[in-house]
Structure formats: C-alpha cells, structure tokens
Amino acid sequence: KDDFFISHFKLVEYFRAQMRKDPDMASAVAAIRTLLEFLKRDKGETILGLRESLTGATDCLTGVDSSVAVSSGGELFLRFISLTSLEHQDLSRCKKVMEERGELFLEKISMSRAKVAKLCHTFIKDGAKILTHSYSRVVLRVLEKAAAEKKRFSVYVTESQPDSAGRQMADALRKLNVPVTVVLDAAVGYVLEKVDLVIVGAEGVVESGGIINKIGTYQMAVCSKAHNKPFYVVAESFKFVRLYPLNQQDVPDKFKYKADTLKTVKNLSEEHPMIDYTPPSLITLLFTDLGVLTPSAVSDELIKLYL
C-alpha cells in the first residue's frame, strides 16, 4: 500500500516536471509520457494488474489536471499499447512490446500539431481577419505556419475571463509580428461583422462532432452562425473523447472546473464553469491529424480510434 501511494506521488511529480520542462507541450502529451514512464517502472506480475494500475495512474493524473484531453489521451494510450498480440509466455517480453508501442504512440502524437497546422493554414487567405478565443497552442501553431508562408492577416482574440488567457495569446502573436487586437468577451457579437473566419482550438472533441472548449466558445459559434462566418476547429486526435452531451448540463462536472476547485469547493453551483459544449451544427470543419473532417465524419473516426 505504501508503494502505491509513493509511486502515485512520484507520478504526479514526474507529470508536473514534464509540464514545466516544456510549457508548449499539450498537457495530454505530458500525461502520456508520464504513463509510459510508469509502464517502464511498473513491477506488476500480470497484464491485468498492469492495465488496472495504468487506469489508476490516469485517474491520478486527471486529479491534477482536469482537462478532457488528459483522460481521453490516457485511455487512447492504454488501448493503443494493448492493441497487439500479447500472447508471449514471458511477461517481460509482453511489457517490452507494450513499451515499444507506447513510444510509437508518443512519436505519432508529437507530430500531430504540425500535421494540423499544415492542413489548416491554406484556409487562411491573404488579408484575412481572424477571430479566435482564449489561448490555444494549436491555433498559435496554425497562425505561425500561415505567417511563415508570408500571408498577411490580422487577429482578434477574446480576453477570455476569468483567467484572461487571451492576453497571453495576444503577446505570443505580437512576437510573430501579427497585428492583434484584444476584445472583450462581451464584444464578440460586435466584432463578428468585421472578421472573415473564426478558428478555435478544442479541449475535447465529442462523439457527435461537437467540441468542449473554454467558456465563451459556444456563444461565439452561435454568433458566427448568425453572421454566416465559417467556424473552424483545430484539434489533435488524442482529444477525441467518448462522450455524447446533448446540452451544457450533460458535460460531467469533473471537466467543467479546475482540479483544485473540484477538490476544495463544496457548492459547485457558485463557481464559474471553465468550459462549455458547442454542438456540431454550429461547426463548419474540424482540422485534425486524421484529416479535415466535417462534424458528422468525426463520429466515424472516433469509433475507429476506440475500436
């Protein structure tokens, strides 16, 4: 039992260290590195025991960072490494195979952002005015690629309360010499007549083809639809999650609030939710490392991932 607690503590430490080492890395990628390391150090005797401890480790990590991608990424990792013939007599040989597959998975997802950027930047025409929401590293990568292709465009980014993440995005864009304007969350409807397209990231992509993202995304999508502006989503495939919310209430509370809030606060109805759900009818296209998908195509791809 002591080993259990100590190893979980070390797990969390390793995860935090990974996040600190490379702040540009998605938290899900850091989580998967941590799980791979956990796998290497695990001293279990059975495959079943190994699976259980990996699931336990994933739960432990979601207790640190409650974003949707950490839990979906962890589940996909587990499925991928087990998706092979594990019929060797020797447990250590099985573990080796699993580790190799784990490394392969990690390598694949490390390249996913570059793939997404390659697909998406062609949709940004010269002279385009783009609206984006809050701070998304994927969107930033897409805009970096477009800027590198010598496209001229300007960006409106929402301030995104309550943590003002939009300002971080604006600073990063200024470093790329992209003209950027920070607008209030309340000014989205006001500014939409001026923009040509809307690009947002996603914290999770759900089975219906809808997305879970920072609070404010849903009303941005509704207003884009009202103004007939294309609403594009950029997301890596490890963010595909097995959820099917029909409205805002259906999204589980464990994703809605930060991990610290969930642990300390009793009455969650007093807290500001950090995310909202955007239904697929409002999304034009999703750019993922599996290709450019319409929302209806997402459910096919998602099932294939989880088979």
Next chain:
Amino acid sequence: LETVVYFRAQMRKDPDMASAVAAIRTLLEFLKRDKGETILGLRESLTGATDCLTGVDSSVAVSSGGELFLRFISLTSLEHQDLSRCKKVMEERGELFLEKISMSRAKVAKLCHTFIKDGAKILTHSYSRVVLRVLEKAAAEKKRFSVYVTESQPDSAGRQMADALRKLNVPVTVVLDAAVGYVLEKVDLVIVGAEGVVESGGIINKIGTYQMAVCSKAHNKPFYVVAESFKFVRLYPLNQQDVPDKFKYKADTLKTVKNLSEEHPMIDYTPPSLITLLFTDLGVLTPSAVSDELIKLYL
C-alpha cells in the same frame, strides 16, 4: 460651465435618477436663468447647453432627452408679444415634461412585472435601473424568481446589480460575459434595459447585449427590453459600425484618446429582429410599432 456644475450636482444628489432626467432638470434651470432676447437665440443656447452636457455624459439618452425637451417646450403657441410671457409658458411646459418623465419608470415597471411568472429564471445584462425597478415591483407582488446577471466587463457593472438585487432578497448569480450561451438553456426569459431606442425598433445598450440577443433567438427565449420614451433617438443604424463614435465611448475617452480603434467600445446595437417586446411608458410595443411612436414623439 455653470451648466456642467449643476448637472453633476443633480447626478450626485440622486444616483438613482436617469442621467437624461438630470440633464433635463439642468436644461430647465438653464431656461429659467437665461437672459436672451429672442426665441431663436433661446433655442440655440438650449441646443448649445445640450451639446455641452453630452460632452460630460456621452450616453445616447442625454442627447435624445435634450432634443425631446426642446421640442416639447416649443410645441405650443408662442405668439405672445411679450418675451417673458413666452418664456413662462415654456417653463411651465418644461415642468410638465419633467413631471411626466419622472413617472415613466413606474409606468414601465407596472407594465412589465406581469410578464414575470412565479418561479421564473431571468437573465439580465449589466446594471440597469429600469430593470431593477421592474424586478422590485415583481418582488413586491410576492413573485418568486431568480436572476442571472452578467458581470459586464470592462467596468463590472453587473456586480452592482447583483448587490442591489441581494438587498431585495432575490436569489442572484453573477455569470461571466462568456457564459451567456452556457446559462441560456436554464433561463426562461431575458430582460435588458436600453441606453437608446433607435428608429428601426432596435436598441443601443451596454456591449454584450447583441450577443445575448443572438443566443436568446437561437434558444427561442423571449428577449424583452425596458426603456423610457425619452430614450427614443433619431438614428437608423444598419450594423455596429453605423452607431456614431460619440456614443460608443465614454466622454472622457473621446476627449483624451487619439486612436479610438484601440479602445473597447462600451455599447453595441441590437437589431429589431432579435427583440420580442419593448416595455415603454407609451405602452407595450413590438419593434415595428416603435418607429410609429418615435415619429409621433418627434413631430
């Protein structure tokens, strides 16, 4: 300059009074103290005084209120030979106008509170004294309802609204501006105030109202506007850009800042297609009926 001082004093004396009402009191006082020799000169100086006041408080209602006041007092037979007799008539009409508009909020509240059913969940935006009056009346009628109010950046006026509502023992939740779409599925109706009502039947109000209206339409929730009739203004914007800059930013900002594109606009325009009903002291109007009433006011 005395005008400005008097205006500010009026605002301080009664913070619950609409700024347009304070402006009209100031103009009436100005009229009484004016020592001009001709009616035309009087009109010009009143117009000048109104412009001066809009330089202090750039809300739409101050300019529309001032114009309506001027029209109302001149709307009478001014064919007396004696200038002082004419002025006296104008002053009397001015007092009449002031009395009428002081009662307008109560009339609006009386019309609107019946639309709030027992157990209703209401969404409102930022701080509006008219909406507060309506909710006070509903609470006084022993209706049980709860309110969601947006924080309304950049001045967080929503918190002031929330405090005022807590004093009335109304359960209130402050939500982020970004959370309007999120919370709309829970509410039954949306009630907002207006800084100005335009000729098309649309409204000018605190930034964030437009996207609240779009989301309400998407969720099929009624979007009610409560406004007094002195807020009816002779503008016909077709989109956000058409609203004049002098209304979009605070008076101080307009005077000090060179490059307005760097500033956050304080208001936006909500087209009439998104509004269900407007509650005014002239009655309960559909947006299309507003243009009729507006023309009648300004005739």
